[in-house]
Amino acid sequence: MPATTGRHVVIIGSGAVGTVSAIECLRAGHRVTVVDPGQPGGEQASSYGNAGWLSSHSVIPPAEPGMWKKVPSFLLDPLGPLSIRWAYLPKVLPWLIRFLLAARTSAQIEHTAQAMRTLLVDAPKLHASLAAEAGVPQLIERRGVLHVYPDRTAFEGDARSWAIRRKVGVEWLELSAEELRQREPNLHPRYTFGLVVEEAGHCRDPGNYIAALSKLACERGATYVTTRATGFRLEGSRLTAVTTEQGEIACDCAVVAAGARSKTLAASLGDALPLESERGYHVMIPDAKVGPRTPMMASDAKMIANFMNGGLRAAGQVEFAGLAAVPNWKRAEILRNHLISMFPGLAGTVPADRLRVWLGHRPSMPDGRPCIGPARKTSDVIYAFGHGHVSLVGSARTGRLVAQLVSCSAPEIPLAPFDPRRFL
Template structure:
C-alpha cells in the first residue's frame, strides 16, 4: 500500500456507506464494507424511501410555531407526525433540541443554508455515480409537483418557500388548467401546484446494491457482520470490533444510519439521534399514470411511479428503533392515494399492495453528522441524514474521502460537526 493509502472499514451499507465506499476507492484507499444485512435490503432506510433527489430539500421539519402542535401529535396516532406516549420520556432530550432548532426564523435559516451548501449539486453527483455503476436508468429527471387544494395554502407556507428560494430553488406555478393537463388523473380538488425540477431514484434498494457491486468491482470487499465498537490505542484506531472478532484497519467510517448512536459511545461525542420512522405503501399495477412525482401538501406524503407500482411515502413517527411497526399508518398512505385519483378503485386486493417501515436517522436540527470523532480522528462520522439521505449521500461520501485523504473538503464540514451538540473532547 502507498504511504497515503489507508485501509478503511466502512460500517453500514445503506446509501451513505455505499457512496462513501466508492469515493474512498476513487482516492486510492483499500475499502472493507461491514454490513450485517442483505445489501440493498429492506431493513435499511435506503431501501424504501421516496427516492427524491433535489436541492429543494433544505427546509427542516422543525419550524417556528411547531411546538403548538405537539399536544396534537401526542393525541393523534395516525397523523402525519406522531409521538408515542410510551417513548416520550426517552425522547425528551431530542425533542427539546428539535423544537429549539426550529424556534426562530434565524435558526431555521442557518439550517437551510447548511443543508443547501451540502446538496446544491446533488443531482449531478448522483448522475455521475449511477453512470459509473452502470445503472443510469435508475435515476430519472422529473418534476416534483407540490399540489395544493388552493393557492392560499401555498401562501400560508411562505417561510418554507422563501427558504427554498434563498437557497437556489427555482419553480414554476401551475394553475388548475395547467395542473390538470400535466396530471389528468389527479383529483380536481387540487387547483394549484408548484413544479420543482429534480431527479428521482425509482428503485433505491436496487441502486444501493448496484453501487456496492460497483465498489466491489473496483476492489472493495464485503464483510458480513455487525460492528460493536473500536479498539483505540493512544488515540489511534487499531481495529473495528465485531461479534466475530476484530477487523484491523487505519480508519473507520460510521455510516450506520439510525443505529449509529451505540457506536459513537466512547468516542468523546454526545450525539442526539433518533429514528423518525417512516412508511411506504406500494400499489401494484395502478390504473393511473403519473408524469411527475407528486407531493401532497395536505397529506404530507409523496407519490412516485416505480417499477413495482405507485410508491406512497410519508409519515413521521417518533418511537424507538425496537418498537413494532404500526401498519395502520401505511394503510393511511394507501388510502390517501386511492382517494387522490378518481381513476383508482376504492379498495384493493391484498395481492396488489405491499407495505414497509424504515428508520430515518434524524438529528434534532435536521443536519447530518459528518466529520472526525473527538477522541479518535481516525473514526469518521457519516450519519444522521434524516429526510435527505438519498440526496446528500454522494457529497457525504466525497467529504469523508477527502477528510481521510487529508485534503481540504469540497464543503466546509464545520456545520456538520458532532461538536455542535455540546459534547466533544479534543482529538488526541
C-alpha cells in the same frame, strides 16, 4: 498538507451513505472493507424503501417556529402525519426539546437551509453520474418534481419555507389549476395549485440502485463482511481495529454510516450524539395503472407518490417510537387511502393482498443537519449519519466529503455546520 492515500478504511453500514462513501474512498486510493449484517440495498436499510426523491431543494429542517403548540396533537392523534407514542415520550423528550429549539426562529432555519443547500445543490447530477458508472443510468431521472396544494392559500401557509428556499437559490414554476390538470390528468381536481422544481430528480428503485453501487465498489476492490460492528480498538488516539460480532478487523480508519443505528457506535467513543429515528412507512401497488406523471408531494397528505420500477409507491409519515417498537401498519393503510383520494382512478384496484408495505428509520439530528466529521477522541473515526429525510439525495456529496476527510485533504464545502461537536 498532501492528501493521504492507501489507508485501510472500514465502513460501517451499506446504506446509501456507506455505499457512496465506499466508492469515493476507493476512488481516492484507499483500501475499503464494508461491514453490515444485512445486504447492501436490503430492506433493513432506510435507503431501501424511501420515496426516491433526489430533491436538491429539501433544505428546510422538519421543525418550524411555533411547532411546540402542536405537540399535544402529536400525542393525541396516533395516526396523524407526525405522532409520538406515549410510552416513548420520556425517551424522546430531550431530543424533541432540542428539535423544537433548533427551529425557534427563521434565522436558524435559514442557517440550516444555507448549509443543506451546499450539501445537496447538484445531487441529482452527482447521482446520475454514479448510476452511469455503475451501469444503471436508467435508475436516475432528472425531470423535476411536483408539489401540489389544494389552493394558493394553502401554499401561502408554507410561504416562509419557500421564501427561504428562494433565498438559497431554489427556483420553481407555478402551475394554475388548468395547467395542473393538463399535466396531471389523474390527480383529484381538489388540487388547484402546483409547483414544479425542475432541478430535482428521482431514483426509480433505491434498493437496486444501492445494490448496483455496492457491486461497483466490489468490482473496484472493496471487501464486504456480513456482520455487525460493535465498537473500536484504539491505541492512544490511533484506531487499530473495528470490533465486530465475528472478531476484529484491523484498520487505520473507520466510517460510521450505520444510519439510525449509529448512536451506540458513537457513544462507545464517548460521543453522546442526539440521533433519533423518525420512523416512516411506504405502501406499494405493484401494477397500478393510474397515478402521478411527475413524482409528487401532496401538501395536505404530507406524502410523496412516485412511480418506481416495482410499481406505484407512496411514502411518508413521521412516528417517534424508537428502533424496537413493532410497526403500526395502520399507517400504511393511511398512505393507501391518501393515494386513492389523490388518484380516484385507483379506487377498487388495490385490495390489501396486492399491497406491499414497509417501515424504515430516518436517522435524524434535532437541527435537521447530518453529522459529517471526526469523532472527538480520534480523527481516524469519521461520522457520516443523521441525514434524516435526505440521505439518499445527500449521500452523493457526503461520500465525497468522507473520502476527503479520510484522505486528510480539504473538504469541498465548509463542514462547520455538520460538525458533530456542535452537540457535544
